Every structure is written in C-alpha cells, then in structure tokens.
Amino acid sequence: MVLPADIVARARFLREELERHNYLYYVLDEPEIPDAEYDKLFRELEWLEAENPLLATPDSPTRRIGATPLAEFSQLTHRVPMLSLNNAFEDEEVAAFDRRVREGLGVERVEYAVDTKFDGLAISLIYENGILLQGATRGDGYTGEDVTTNLRTIKAIPLRLHTTNPSQLLEVRGEVLILKADFEKLNRQQRDKGEKEFANPRNAAAGSLRQLDPRITATRPLTFFAYGLGSVEGVNLPRKLSAVMDYLESLRVPVCRERKVVQGVDGLLEYYRMIGARRDSLPYDIDGVVYKVNDLDSQERLGFVARAPRFAVAHKFPAQEAMTELLGITVQVGRTGALTPVARLRPVFVGGAMVSNATLHNEDEIRRKDVRIGDTVIVRRAGDVIPEVVGVVPGNRHAGAQEFSLLELYPVCPVCGSHVIRLPDEAAARCSGGLFCPAQRKQAILHFASRRAMDIEGMGDKLVDQLVDKELIHTPADLYKLSMNTLANLDRMAEKSASNTLAAIEASKKTTLARFIFALGIRNVGEATAKDLARHFGGLDALMAADDGALQQVPDVGPVVAQSIVQFFVEPHNCEVIAQLVAAGVHWEEGAGSPVSTSPISGKTFVLTGTLPNLTRDEAKERIEALGGKVTGSVSKKTDFVVAGAEAGSKLIKAQELGVLVLDEIQLKEMLGE
The missing domain is CATH 1.10.150.20 (5' to 3' exonuclease, C-terminal subdomain)
Structure with missing residues (x-):
C-alpha cells in the first residue's frame, strides 16, 4: 500500500519538529514553544500513525520518552523502563479510560489512586540496604543520565531511609521540581546579576539538576516528591499503590499530600475538579492529575502499550500557555496614574478561556523580552490571574515587526490629555x-x-x-x-x-x-x-x-x-x-507651618510610646512637627526625647539603657508651650 505523499511529508515534518523541541527543552533547557503547543503536535502525529500504521517508525517520538542523555554524563540503564503516561484532555477521554480498565479486568467498578501531576523532571533513586546509591534522569525511558552527585545536594531527598529493616534494593521514582515562591526568588536573583531568567519552574529544575558542577546545583532551590516505585528486592510490599505511598512516607520520602483513593469515573472527575479549583493556591506547578489503578496485581494484568501503561492516565488541565500573534499594543491608565501597556492579541484559547488581551507590565519588560508588534508571542494565563505575555518566538519574527516606545506614542494621557512622565527611579510612566x-x-x-x-x-x-x-x-x-x-x-x-x-x-x-x-x-x-x-x-x-x-x-x-x-x-x-x-473656601493659616527657631523642639527627634492621658499619638505627633520637631518609630542614640505613657514597653526600656531623656505628657506640653 502506497501512502499519499502529503501524509508522509506531514508525518516526517512532525517527527523532525518534535525531536527539535525535545532537544531544545530537555537538552539545551531553552524551550521555544509552550507545552500545550508541543502536545498538539504530538497528538497529531499519534493520530496520523494510528490511521496509517505504515507511517510508524522505531525512532518516532511516539515510541519513546524524553530526549537523548547528555554526553557529558555517564549513562545508566533503568532496571524497569520509566515509561510516560497517555494524556486525557476531556471528560469523555477519562470515561473511555475507565471503560477500558473495567473491560480489561472484567469488573463493574475500579478503585483508583489519584494525585497531582507535578511539572518537574522525572528521576529514579536507587537505595541499597536503605542508603542512596545512585540516581538518574528518565532520559529516553530506558537509559538516563547519572546525576547522583547533583541529587545528593537536594535536601528533600533522604540519603538514608528512615527504617530499621531496609530492603536490599528499592527504586523510588518521582519528580524534582522548584516551588513557585522559590522560582520567583531565583529569577529575582538572576535579574539582579544581569543574567538570563528561567522560562518556568520546570525548565529551571531541569537545568539545575543537570549542571556538570554540583556546586551550582547545590545553590538552586530544588525539591522532590515521589510518585511510585520501580525495581524492588528483599521486601514484601502492600499490594495497593496507596499503601505503597504510605510506606514511602513512613521512610520519610516526600510524597504528594493531595493524593487520594477514589471509586470509579465519578471519583476521578470529582478529584480533577477539586484540584483544579485549588491549583493556583498549591505551592508548586502542576499541569494535571494522574489516575492509576490502585490494585498492583490489576496493574500487572492490564500491562502496557508501546510507550505507556494501560492502568494509568494523566488528565491534563487546559493549557496555561499558548502561542498567538501580537496585533498591537495600547495602554490602560490605572487608578494611580500608571500607564500599563496592553497586548492586543489574535484571540487564543488558554487557561480555559478565550484571551484577546494580555498585560505587558511596563516598557522595561517589553524591552527585556524584546516584544514587537507583529511577533508570535507566548501568552500565559493561570486561574484568575490577568493573562500576560511571557516571551516571543524569535524564529517566527518577520521583517516588519515594530518596536514599541510608550512615551513617543503616548506623550499625553489617552484618558484626560495630561502630560505623561516617567521618573528616573520608576519603571512605570504616569x-x-x-x-x-x-x-x-x-x-x-x-x-x-x-x-x-x-x-x-x-x-x-x-x-x-x-x-x-x-x-x-x-x-x-x-x-x-x-x-x-x-x-x-x-x-x-x-x-x-x-x-x-x-x-x-x-x-x-x-x-x-x-x-x-x-x-x-x-x-x-x-x-x-x-x-x-x-x-x-x-x-x-x-x-x-x-x-x-x-x-x-x-x-x-x-x-x-x-x-x-x-x-x-x-x-x-x-x-x-x-x-x-x-x-470653594478651603483655607489654612499662611506661614503657620514655618518652624519657630527659638522653640526647644525645633530640630529635635522624638519617639512616642505607650498611651498618653489626653493626647492621641497622632495629635502629639502633629504638635511636635508643627514646631519643627521630628517623630520616629524607634529609639537610638540619635533620639533626643522619648514621650512615655501608660503601658510603655521596650522603647522605654531602651531609652533608659541609652540615657535618653524620658518625658510624660505634662512635660511634653510644657515644651510645646501649652
């Protein structure tokens, strides 16, 4: 049978493109497109190969996982292949997965172990007699990179399992990742050093773990969560995955706190929606949830397809990043007068909603990201957060792409016509x-x-x-x-x-x-x-x-x-x-604010503490400042007077230790000339 030339060419293009993006993402740590765009290409190739079996080749991205290990690391062959999961995007696909599992096992209802799908880097940890011996990345699923020295720098990974009866061999599998707060801090440090920022936490974790110098890895805020086991020798484990995860937790191996056991497809979808509602408040990034048949004997009966287990599936959330065209840039004037550049986009579905506008923050961010009108841009939307342009796809830039200058295009406010200015120490024009x-x-x-x-x-x-x-x-x-x-x-x-x-x-x-x-x-x-x-x-x-x-x-x-x-x-x-x-009659006493040079208060520094009998702190402060005095919040050697009322605390004690003159309200009023 001869396949149409256009189908053959499309499949070849998809294979080459997916391999290129694998290399950019996993090897160079320089992703060019969002995960959602990669998933679209991957699913198209899967569909073509399913419809045209002659297209399938041994080196197709659909036949393996990840990318080729870096040559600089020694290679490690996994005892049990580290296969990835098939993805489901719609409720109907989850229902179809549950139906296939029930039919394969010949039962009416299935118990599932469910947890979050971490957006990190999959690794294998080999423990012999309870001691961490070796660790590797997933690599292509069969051979990974030996990153043991780097893994040992991650404090969340136990170097010795917490048990008095360790197994001869225990292979723990999980994800290395960076928490959201740590990622923000890491990128602030990158900016402060004038270095390139990381695209996302997953990218940062992958690049950090695969540093040739473990001292660099040790400075990165990596953490770890286990999701299962590989090879096991010398220990009788429970026959439920949920119980296995409990066992790992007892060994002080970090596991997902959001994991649960549910019944049937209704339980799966209820968990998906519950985690989806909590997604933005979780301390780490996830891109979906994972469903696994809880009974391990049933897992063995169901077995595997070419590249994934039949007993598990990843239910992905709507893409939080997508690519689209930047059609133009306008500005919005905020309640403090700040002019915020807004990207006008070719509408794109991202994060569960159609997005046509996204923030560009300020002109410095536009310059830093080199965003130009006409560019293909990556848009991110997370929950209720305002969509933002996080970067451009440089390879798609055309010759007519236009740079944006806020003050040239908006010398006056588009709302009221007043002048727009940008002060030297501020990022925003106002x-x-x-x-x-x-x-x-x-x-x-x-x-x-x-x-x-x-x-x-x-x-x-x-x-x-x-x-x-x-x-x-x-x-x-x-x-x-x-x-x-x-x-x-x-x-x-x-x-x-x-x-x-x-x-x-x-x-x-x-x-x-x-x-x-x-x-x-x-x-x-x-x-x-x-x-x-x-x-x-x-x-x-x-x-x-x-x-x-x-x-x-x-x-x-x-x-x-x-x-x-x-x-x-x-x-x-x-x-x-x-x-x-x-x-309208608003008035004040002209010249009343001028300091009285002969006043004993002029130029003196006061600290107020405790509760005064008649004056509030605000009233005392106003009267002191009206005569040229200064009120501060802490006592130091430069303090001239401390005014103490009832229940004065540490400030009074410090004043006494430093020998600062302490006044009561009557003495203060005498100084004020009242």
Whole structure:
C-alpha cells in the first residue's frame, strides 16, 4: 500500500519538529514553544500513525520518552523502563479510560489512586540496604543520565531511609521540581546579576539538576516528591499503590499530600475538579492529575502499550500557555496614574478561556523580552490571574515587526490629555493629571478625604463609588458643591447621614497647609514630606512657583521628589482643581507651618510610646512637627526625647539603657508651650 505523499511529508515534518523541541527543552533547557503547543503536535502525529500504521517508525517520538542523555554524563540503564503516561484532555477521554480498565479486568467498578501531576523532571533513586546509591534522569525511558552527585545536594531527598529493616534494593521514582515562591526568588536573583531568567519552574529544575558542577546545583532551590516505585528486592510490599505511598512516607520520602483513593469515573472527575479549583493556591506547578489503578496485581494484568501503561492516565488541565500573534499594543491608565501597556492579541484559547488581551507590565519588560508588534508571542494565563505575555518566538519574527516606545506614542494621557512622565527611579510612566484624570478619580478623591489628609468623615469607598459612578463628582473640588438632596437620594443614605457628611465636608475647609499638600496626592510626597514643604515655603503660592533647585533645599527632598512636585504643578488641569478648591473656601493659616527657631523642639527627634492621658499619638505627633520637631518609630542614640505613657514597653526600656531623656505628657506640653 502506497501512502499519499502529503501524509508522509506531514508525518516526517512532525517527527523532525518534535525531536527539535525535545532537544531544545530537555537538552539545551531553552524551550521555544509552550507545552500545550508541543502536545498538539504530538497528538497529531499519534493520530496520523494510528490511521496509517505504515507511517510508524522505531525512532518516532511516539515510541519513546524524553530526549537523548547528555554526553557529558555517564549513562545508566533503568532496571524497569520509566515509561510516560497517555494524556486525557476531556471528560469523555477519562470515561473511555475507565471503560477500558473495567473491560480489561472484567469488573463493574475500579478503585483508583489519584494525585497531582507535578511539572518537574522525572528521576529514579536507587537505595541499597536503605542508603542512596545512585540516581538518574528518565532520559529516553530506558537509559538516563547519572546525576547522583547533583541529587545528593537536594535536601528533600533522604540519603538514608528512615527504617530499621531496609530492603536490599528499592527504586523510588518521582519528580524534582522548584516551588513557585522559590522560582520567583531565583529569577529575582538572576535579574539582579544581569543574567538570563528561567522560562518556568520546570525548565529551571531541569537545568539545575543537570549542571556538570554540583556546586551550582547545590545553590538552586530544588525539591522532590515521589510518585511510585520501580525495581524492588528483599521486601514484601502492600499490594495497593496507596499503601505503597504510605510506606514511602513512613521512610520519610516526600510524597504528594493531595493524593487520594477514589471509586470509579465519578471519583476521578470529582478529584480533577477539586484540584483544579485549588491549583493556583498549591505551592508548586502542576499541569494535571494522574489516575492509576490502585490494585498492583490489576496493574500487572492490564500491562502496557508501546510507550505507556494501560492502568494509568494523566488528565491534563487546559493549557496555561499558548502561542498567538501580537496585533498591537495600547495602554490602560490605572487608578494611580500608571500607564500599563496592553497586548492586543489574535484571540487564543488558554487557561480555559478565550484571551484577546494580555498585560505587558511596563516598557522595561517589553524591552527585556524584546516584544514587537507583529511577533508570535507566548501568552500565559493561570486561574484568575490577568493573562500576560511571557516571551516571543524569535524564529517566527518577520521583517516588519515594530518596536514599541510608550512615551513617543503616548506623550499625553489617552484618558484626560495630561502630560505623561516617567521618573528616573520608576519603571512605570504616569499621567500627571492626578486631580483631574477620570481613570484616577476614585483614588484621588478617597485620598483627598482620608483622615490624615482633609479628614472628611464618612467619605468612604461605597459613597465615593456612588458619587463617581453616577457622575455627581469629577474632582475633589466637586465635594464642596454637593447638596443635601443629592446625598440623601443615594443608596444607604438618609437625611441624617447626608447632614453629617455635609457637616464633615464643611469642617474640612479649615485645614493646615501640610494636610492640603498631602491631600493633593502628589507622587512621592507623603505626610512627612508635605509637612517639610509647608514649613519651608509657608504658603501654597511659593510652593507652586518653586523649581527643582528651590525644592531640593527642603530636607529629604531629592531630585526625584522635586521632579514629581514640579510636574504636578506644571499640569494646568491640577492647577485648575486647586483654584476651585480655594474658591470653594478651603483655607489654612499662611506661614503657620514655618518652624519657630527659638522653640526647644525645633530640630529635635522624638519617639512616642505607650498611651498618653489626653493626647492621641497622632495629635502629639502633629504638635511636635508643627514646631519643627521630628517623630520616629524607634529609639537610638540619635533620639533626643522619648514621650512615655501608660503601658510603655521596650522603647522605654531602651531609652533608659541609652540615657535618653524620658518625658510624660505634662512635660511634653510644657515644651510645646501649652
């Protein structure tokens, strides 16, 4: 029988492509495509060979597992082949697996041992008389790489089994992996050293374990979980896989805590959905769950097909990574004014949902990943996490791919038209129209009304949400235009609540310059800096007119903070809102913030501890700072005074040890001139 030339050519292409990706992934540790894309190619070749048996060749990727061992490692032949599992992606495929098992065993219902499918590197550990003798990677399933020295560096792997009656030989099989938190830390270290980041935890684990220098492996946060046994001699084991896993746990070999025993296909699917719901909260990456017939005698009866056991299957989750085309890049303006680049994608199904947009984080990330419009990109989606572009496929880049420059394309905010700036120490570019920009509206108003700013009691999240969503206010200045009728008609507001809110708004008109400066929400200007600015300039007009040089004369105001202030006041939209606030009656005593040079408090450092009889800590702090003093949170040799109230603790003890002068509230008030 002669096969059609196009089918023969397609099969040849798939075999060559899969072998190439095996080499990139397993040997070079440089994956080019996501696992889901590899699975699609693999399943297509499986289908072609099943439909056309003459296509099957001994060297087909469907006839073996993994990739050829590295030549630098010595090779180790597995006593029992380390075969991989067939995959199921749909509930119907799981039902078909259960039906085949029941038919093969001639029973109505089957008991299964189930656990998570770790996204790591499969290894074999050989113990002789309870001592770790040898360890190897899976390799091609029959011959692996001897990585014993590297495995010994992994603290999760016991060098001696915890037993007084060890078997002559026990082959433990499991996965080496890196936990999510450790992976994030590892990549931060890579970035700090200016080195290439790892694509994913599985890639990092594989590269770490197969280092020729075990000292490098020892620095990597590798861990291990066992999932079963290979060759066994000299010990009578239970005939249930679940009991075998209990036995391994008793030997202090790490095993999956999420493993269970279930009955029938309903139990399988219930476990799949339970683990799927918990997937994002697990400390390690998984790409599915594994179902195995629990009875070991039944496993032997069912046996194997060419490359996988008949008694087990891996039920894969929807792909969390996929490839698609980057059609364009736009920006979204966040509630703090940050402009986030957003990838507009050719729609692709990933992580159980259709994705057409994904975050690119910031311009530095776009540069680091070398993402260009028109590229083929890899998109990742995990649970409820916002989809992100994690990389590009360089081999698919065409000549017309365009680089992206945020400030060139967006010199002004796409929402409000204010200038977009990027400060030297920040990764994000931001809209400078903080008091005016609709995207920042809720955040700006909530901050303006907060207790340490204008202190408008009752102006919380729910009320601000209603006022903004109903377009009753657009800037903080509109708060002073609200009427009783407007407030009383809002949800959860009656005349009494509306009256109290209006009274709080009216009371806020009388404030201090420091509070007003803080309320404006200028980037990098916190409460302490606002007080320093108020003391130094004494009035708002002088502050608004100050340039970089004048601003940097203020204590603790450096170039970045100075630039933030200048950019805020140079924006006409912000100045217009400030003018409206002053016109609405917001006022303060000009010059009241200037330090009194003759005050005994000016330039002194205070620490507050315990409960004072009459003053709250905030009130004491405000009064000290109003006269040029500074309040810090810890006692040191530089502390001038510690103000102690009832139940003062370790700060008072430390002050006494250092000889720092301790004051009570009466003595503090005397220093304040009250």
